[in-house]
Amino acid sequence: MIDVELRETIAAGIKRAQRHGDLPSFDVPADIPVEHPRQVDMGDYATPVCMQLARYARMAPVAIAAALVRYMKLPEYIAEATVAHPGFINFRLSERWLAEQVNAILSAGESLGQLDLGEGTRVQVEYVSANPTGPLHMGSARNAVLGDSLAAVLQSAGYDVQREYYVNDAGSRMQVFYQTAYARYAQAFGRDFPVPEDGYHGAYMVDLGQQLADQLGDALLALDPGEATPRVGALALESVIAQARDDLAAMGVHYDCWFSEASLYADGQFDAIMSLLRQGGYLDVHDGAVWFTATQLGGSKDEVIVRSDGSPGYFASDIAYHYNKFVERRFDRVIDVWGADHQGHVPRMNHMMEALGLDPSRLTLVLYQLVTLKRGGEIVRLSKRTGDMITLREVIDEVGPDAMRYFLLSRSADSQMEFDLDLAVAQSDENPVYYIQYAHARLSSILRHAIELSDSEADVSLLTHPAELTLIRRMIQLPEIIQLAAEQLAPHHLAYYAYELASDVHAFYRDCRVVSSDPADRAVGSARIRLVRACQAVLRRVLEIMGMTAPDTM
RNA sequence: GCCCCGGUAGCUCAGAUGGAUAGAGCAACUGCCUUCUAAGCAGUGGGUCCCGGGUUCGAGUCCUGGCCGGGGCACCA
Structure with missing residues (x-):
């Protein structure tokens, strides 16, 4: 993924600058931060790493950034890397x-x-x-x-x-x-x-x-x-x-x-864990009940496993x-x-894992x-x-x-x-669900009207309109959103992403006519049809992960 | 009393490993349909990021002490 490659690009740039003596010797940080700038006009990716390096390099962040920009070998998809105050390096994706x-x-x-x-x-x-x-x-x-x-x-x-x-x-x-x-x-x-x-x-x-x-x-x-x-x-x-x-x-x-x-x-699993716990010395009997001695694993109290009535x-x-x-x-x-x-059960579940000899993580x-x-x-x-x-x-x-x-x-x-x-x-009627689904339906509508136009010869390099590029920028974020949601176990990021994608679709719809009777628009129209199809695929995929339908008409 | 989760615009909520001028929807207000769906678009107003201290070049984000709301601290699940 792009952010990972940029991290490597930056790290390599630091080393190269050090070899050439334009940066003093210091350890390259293990985890170089790469993020999205707040404003899109600043760039597509950014790193604040130079501000962190300032203390080790004993140089002004902007000077470090300038050196890095000179020595980084940019991947082909990065059009430019620029220095911004107070020490950011901004990366801009190639429009092509x-x-x-x-x-x-x-x-x-x-x-x-x-x-x-x-x-x-x-x-x-x-x-x-x-x-x-x-x-x-x-x-x-x-x-x-x-x-x-x-x-x-x-x-x-x-x-x-x-x-x-x-x-x-x-x-x-x-x-x-x-x-x-x-x-x-x-x-x-x-x-x-x-x-x-x-x-x-x-x-x-x-x-x-x-x-x-x-x-x-x-x-x-x-x-x-x-x-x-x-x-x-x-x-x-x-x-x-x-x-x-x-x-x-x-x-x-x-x-x-x-x-x-x-x-x-019925399957004897219960008996199996009881003997396992007994062997581990995690069982105690008092007051007629069998207890799991969570306290010896740092728990705040022991837990009853078998009640005094035997159940x-x-x-x-x-x-x-x-x-x-x-x-x-x-x-x-x-x-x-x-x-x-x-939520009170969480600690005892971890203690249980330990007692069973399993890694709680x-x-x-x-x-x-x-x-x-x-x-x-x-x-x-x-x-x-x-x-x-x-x-x-x-x-x-x-x-x-x-x-x-x-x-x-x-x-x-x-x-x-x-x-x-x-x-x-x-x-x-006013709810975000319909806003997102409507974006999908609108794209379907375009494709219905474009049924006689082919995109097999489409030249995507004609996609240069700001609304088109904004939309594509959003589309290619899908993998990092999925990664974010998976790492944080937080699927709500998908909902926000879907909404933003829909918003970009609506803006594209307003600014960029796809179906046109004018022969002069034919080439760009065909490139846009391809964009519409790709965009629909992304939208459908997010909706699918969220378990929602993607209607063709509304 | 102790533990967990919240406190961000009038309301509902985002805010990635600490980074640039804190965002979105709803609500309010102003414009836009003879051409691919107006369930749409463009614009305006709206903030002591609960309060105090600390760490840091930099804190909505981390630490600490409070306040408020929710949940938990059973031989219930």
């Missing part, structure tokens, strides 16, 4: 080279935006993984969008990515869920069977009870509730998972694997699950996407701040147990999957966000 990139983008085809940073590293992204005790709510929406886009970004960056949903089908809450399901099932036949005090009182459970009644008939009512509950529960679980799958699919979120927590116990806690599953990910399934790297309400926990939902100016609570909640499906149906994904993606995971449903719906 820029125009040529249109062809490069088109010939990239399917591999457009495909990097090899990951070098095929096997990475798993686990996201959503909500308890299967009811419909997904809006909190999970942010998780889904983040995780799915992260997976797409990493794929594009050259990682071998697997997308996974962890089905928490073994926790103690599940028993309560099963009991609730049974109660609603029985009630569907007019039986007066109570929903547990700490059960799930949402209306959806009534519907589910009815559905179960329709599917199972009343045969199970004859059994003892203790016997019937697991059977009703199993079907209820199946139904909830199927619904989650559907709801996520409605947002374009799909998984490679739905992993069952219960299977960890394993969720942390037991977490350990077995991650053992499974790293040891059984041999992922090089695992990324779990969690809501900020789980192989596990990354991406935390996102919680979404506050507002409707009618009031904050909507997201508790499943009270039943007063806004479901994921409800919002998708209201604002559409594209808007949903864009809104949730366009803010960094670290910032808590307010999702105003009324606003999202009311402003749907």
Whole structure:
């Protein structure tokens, strides 16, 4: 990539200047900063390195910059390097080279935006993984969008990515869920069977009870509730998972694997990690429970693994699950996407990795701040147990999957966000989603009108208009945006990039006529058609990574 | 009390390993459709980057002490 090559160019320039005695001897910095200047008219790339070197060289930054400019051997795509106060070197891309990139983008085809940073590293992204005790709510929406886009970004960056949903089908809450399901099932036949005090009182459970009644008939009512509950529960679980799958699919979120927590116990993974921890001396028994001694690894307190009633806690599953990910399934790297309400678990997860003899840096926990939902100016609570909640499906149906994904993606995971449903719906015509998609539709429209014009003979060197060059400059940023998003695990950069690209498209549309009846415009028109096609490819690729559609008409 | 995340324009938010005059959308105001889609374009106004100290040639960015908002500190997940 360009910034990497410029770093080398600068480093080589420093050494050459030193050899010729125009710079004093000092170590070339390992990491030479290359950035984009604030203003485009300053140049395409810049380095402030001379200001850092001033103290070692005992020279004025501008003088160092001047020496460097003399000695750097510029790559062919750099038209010029200039010195700017107080010591920047600005690099300007060759316009000829820029125009040529249109062809490069088109010939990239399917591999457009495909990097090899990951070098095929096997990475798993686990996201959503909500308890299967009811419909997904809006909190999970942010998780889904983040995780799915992260997976797409990493794929594009050259990682071998697997997308996974962890089905928490073994926790103690599940028993309560099963009991609730049974109660609603029985009630569907007019039986007066109570929903547990700490059960799930949402209306959806009534519907589910009815559905179960329709599917199972009343045969199970004859059994003892203790016997019937697991059977009703199993079907209820199946139904909830199927619904989650559907709801996520409605947002374009799909998984490679739905992993069952219960299977960890059936397959003996739990027993395996227990003996592993015991051998490592990380287990302690007191107060009737089995503890993981996180304190000996620097933790603030020990953690219960097996409760005094003999049942394993969720942390037991977490350990077995991650053992499974790293040891059984041999992922090089695992990324779990969690809501900020789980942030207290981060230290113990790292301690767990250490105790299992795994490098904690192989596990990354991406935390996102919680979404506050507002409707009618009031904050909507997201508790499943009270039943007063806004479901994921409800919002998708209201604002559409594209808007949903864009809104949730366009803010960094670290910032808590307010999702105003009324606003999202009311402003749907003025929203950035349509701005971006409209840019794509406009390009499609041009191509429809240009159907009789061929770009096979196009001479891209005719692309010299400022609006064309601005657009191309943006287009070639795709790889570095993908790299940035992949390195920071921050897909929101894509949303901003897509918006800026769309903005450049709209400006190009205004300034540069593509289809013309005047024969004199034929050559440039054909070059522009090629630009339009290349630009569409870039726009489509970003939208694809974000999980959004690229409509041809709007 | 301790830990994590925020605090940037009226509102919602960007701001890459510390760099040049801190950006965008929405909202407000002013213009622009006889030619490829006006879901668009051009322009105007709008800032003690929460406050104090520190590091640095240089701080919205790093360190430190406060303030405010959110989340967490269970034999719940």
